[in-house]
Amino acid sequence: MTTSTKKTPRKRKHATTTYSIGGVEVCRNTFQFLMGICKSTLTDIIRHFDENGARPRLSKKSQRPQDPHFISSEQLRRVLKFIKNYAEDHAIMLPGRHPDHRDWHVKLLPTHV
Known part of the structure; x- marks a missing residue:
């Protein structure tokens, strides 16, 4: 929810995400580079976390975790x-x-x- 003294609170359109590596806050591009993931994958992970919390991502076909090392x-x-x-x-x-x-x-x- 937004926080404003002049306007009524409303739901935010986009959540603010901070990225950190080793306790140091970095920008999104640096985070993607260091983690070796593309923009769409990071967006999917953030969307999944917002909807489901900290749970493994499941394949739509088999409902099994996508990580083969699970x-x-x-x-x-x-x-x-x-x-x-x-x-x-x-x-x-x-x-x-x-x-x-x-x-x-x-x-x-x-x-x-």
Whole structure:
């Protein structure tokens, strides 16, 4: 909504978007260049965010995420379970604790892993 003391508030036609890289505010063209995306893709992402919030973009045909590297929550749980089981079998305890180090369950995996 617009904020004005003289006129009645009304819905804005275009939202203001700020772009930042590493905490530094940059212009839209610099953001597009550094992220390697074209103008239409960035516009589509902004429109999708305004309509749906922070959700993955879905393909219209299959209703699956467009990102081919998308991992479902079930797959993520299975990966975490595998890493924890592997670390339990092959990791070594971290030698030499610092006095301020609270977690003593820290384990190291061999470098070739």
